[in-house]
Amino acid sequence: MIVLIICSTVSVKAQEQDRTKFSPHHFNRIQLDPELSLFTAIGDNFLKDAYDLKIGTGITASFYLHKNWYIGTRFLNINTQITRPENLGDIKKTNIFTFGVHGAYVYEFTERLYLDLIAGIGSTGYYHDSKFGTNFRDSATSIWGGPKISYRINNFFGIFLGSEFRRDFMNIEVSEQLDDYFGNANLLSIRAGVRFITH
Amino acid sequence: MNSIKSGYTCALIVAMLLLLQACTPVSIENNKRILVQGKFVTPEGAAIQGIRVSTKTDIKGFLSRGQGTLSEALSDENGDVSMVSLDVDPGILCLDIKNTSNERRLQSFTVCDSSFSRKETLLDLGEFVLKEIIGTSIIIRHNSDVYYTLRSEAPSVRIGIEDWNELSSYDDLDLASKYTTRESFLNSENQVDTLRVTTTNNSTVYLKLQSGLEEYTYEFEVNEIDASYEIDL
Known part of the structure; x- marks a missing residue:
């Protein structure tokens, strides 16, 4: 709701200024992308077998090094529902948090329409609530990549839609029979959100 | 005054930490299955x-x-x-x-x-x-106090009194006596007591009863499910 109000306010304000011209991306521009993601796990692994992945929420903050390049940080949270606890141990609930850095090449189709080719790396924690009520976690190193198409409504505000492939290299200690099963997790996602752009 | 206050604060913090420890009774190892x-x-x-x-x-x-x-x-x-x-x-x-x-x-x-x-x-x-459990009941009717010694050569014999549910009530530390010999006392108030012997192997059980000056010795084969023997003293 707050995001919507901010968006519409920014949009209305910016539209007034926008009658002139879109300013192209440039060094030291900052953009903020809050997003919602739909995930699906792929492959033969614990995430695919034992979890039903819910909507993820995230935010990225990026800094333009050049009109075609930016770097940034990303925070992502994925909510899950456990469907087969016997494949995991007695876990009641799991939330997946990722924090990482990314870089992107930006291709400009038009002054409004852009394609971002993004790659990133980060640290992921699978935070579990056990049935004892105590928490524990599994950690992983994540890499991700994918395209994102953005549309600038005005100089300060836009929307985007993208897809992403992500691989989590898990640090879970298991017997060799379970190496493949717990060794890594693969996710495909569709992500959509709004984009706030500074000067 | 200040030192008393900080003392109370310290005690409160320690108490809260202890409470926290009590509330988180088990730690699950991270990154392990x-x-x-x-x-x-x-x-x-x-x-x-x-x-x-x-x-x-x-x-x-x-x-x-x-x-x-x-x-x-x-x-x-x-x-x-x-x-x-x-x-x-x-x-x-x-x-x-x-x-x-x-x-x-x-x-x-x-x-x-x-x-x-x-x-x-x-x-x-x-x-x-996994073997099937063989249970044998030895019902003892008596008018006076009876001391008994029940012994089996099979290592996996369990000896219990009264009913099945009581079998698990033995002290886990008392493994030796649980599996080989049990000595106890049957109070005259009950008049009828049941010793229940369970095992997973066919075995011979030796029972010695002592009532007053009299002593009786019995030998039972525990080899069928839910067998029952009766002794009248």
């Missing part, structure tokens, strides 16, 4: 379905103590069980094997070992033979 697998069969080699395998741990909080399940699974129609379990750190991991079927009474096991955890990521039970 144990694979538990095995196959349950009868002595004849037939697969047993419906054997529940659980990994458990002792919860040793400051104020509480109990048992909690880390993972559990049932054996399938081939007798196979395979499950992924969490591990505890610190703590002792126990493996609990129980029959869930009411059709027959089978052995059950609880094995606790700290060496399960820390290093192990695989608990392979292999082909696990």
